Amino acid sequence: MKILTFSGKTPSEALKKAKMEVGDEGMLIETREIQKKALGKEPLYEIVIGIEESDISSGYQKPKKPLQNQTPLKKESEDVLFNISKSAEQISQISDVTRPQFDYGEHKNKTMQNLTYAEPKELKEIKAQINKLGDKVKLIQDMFWDEKSPELQSQIPPEFAEIYRLSAQSGMSREHLDVIMRMTLEHMPLKMRENSTTVKRYFQTLLRKVIPIRLESTPSIGNKKVIMLVGPTGVGKTTSIAKLAARYSFLMQKKYKVGLVVLDTYRIGAVEQLMQYARMMKLGIETVVDPPEFSAALESLKYCDYILIDTMGSSPYDKNKIEKIYECLAANDTEYSVDVVLTMPSSIKYEDMLLTYENFSSLGIDTLMFTKLDETKGYGNIFSLTYETKKPISYFSVGQEVPEDLVCATSEFLVECMLNGFNRSKA
Known part of the structure; x- marks a missing residue:
């Protein structure tokens, strides 16, 4: 397998460059920040793409289209998002297909109405991998939101892109959002960051803790x-x-x-x-x-x-x-x-x-x-x-x-x- 790297000001910009160079043949291995934003310096991100040797000639070394036939960058982005959405839809369909249809448990002598279906170990592993893949697809979709979002005051890891986008769109002050996001990054266990659902749940818990609420109370005897x-x-x-x-x-x-x-x-x-x-x-x-x-x-x-x-x-x-x-x-x-x-x-x-x-x-x-x-x-x-x-x-x-x-x-x-x-x- 050939390892290639592409860089850009945002993860999505680097991903677009890889898409235009190697097409769909490459596999995303890693996204990392190699230069933080600073005074007079733009942020720089790098992604690592793996591609089979047999695909290099038709992918990475593929000649560019004539200028008149090239697709605008904005249209390329839309095509990528469409492909990602189709992948997510196919993953959902696969999940439905993989529901167990037979009884692998120890209840063979019971009537059909009372059968208890137990999934084989291999099927559970397949479904777990599908869930992880679906989460990666969702992550890539949210990376593209960053391309058209306002410039961030602090760099947000890709796995936090969804909750950052939802919070910003809700009308929360950007200053407050960055503070809460930093608190989340500092205190959230690394294990929980592997899944966007747990990331969102942890963020919700943190938000709830910092919202002041006055509980309703009733007048005490003799008072009003x-x-x-x-x-x-x-x-x-x-x-x-x-x-x-x-x-x-x-x-x-x-x-x-x-x-x-x-x-x-x-x-x-x-x-x-x-x-x-x-x-x-x-x-x-x-x-x-x-x-x-x-x-x-x-x-x-x-x-x-x-x-x-x-x-x-x-x-x-x-x-x-x-x-x-x-x-x-x-x-x-x-x-x-x-x-x-x-x-x-x-x-x-x-x-x-x-x-x-x-x-x-x-x-x-x-x-x-x-x-x-x-x-x-x-x-x-x-x-x-x-x-x-x-x-x-x-x-x-x-x-x-x-x-x-x-x-x-x-x-x-x-x-x-x-x-x-x-x-x-x-x-």
């Missing part, structure tokens, strides 16, 4: 919980207040008494909407126009276990409205502490989320709530915000239905959305 939702206009604060009120009133193990306070007197429609919910659920409700009225409103609802406060929606740049909310909090001279929940839609990009958080942070944010999870396909922005601010998530709103579409936040659900997409049944 006061929760204020703040955030930009149109994020669904009023609907979320209604969902929380219904949850605490009807869906918990104990039916708690709930009262509502409305600071959003700027929007008559929002006040009327919340009053309608209050009438339906038979809840007490108070409106506050000026900050000095805030304490009186809380005192009038002191018989309640939960007091939920709806605030006026505000642009992150409208400091006057944010200041008005701050004045209400500052005017609170009751014994009740207010838990401030910043409510944001999951459909905005990470940079906008961070700006919103910074502008509302003067209110003393305690937890985060994210709405409209059913209206986006990227959830890495949520991860990045919590990772950056270290503020825990308390609830997710996954639709418009009251109260069904409100779920207590879990790191498992967020990571599932990031890497596999939103699934309402797993909320």
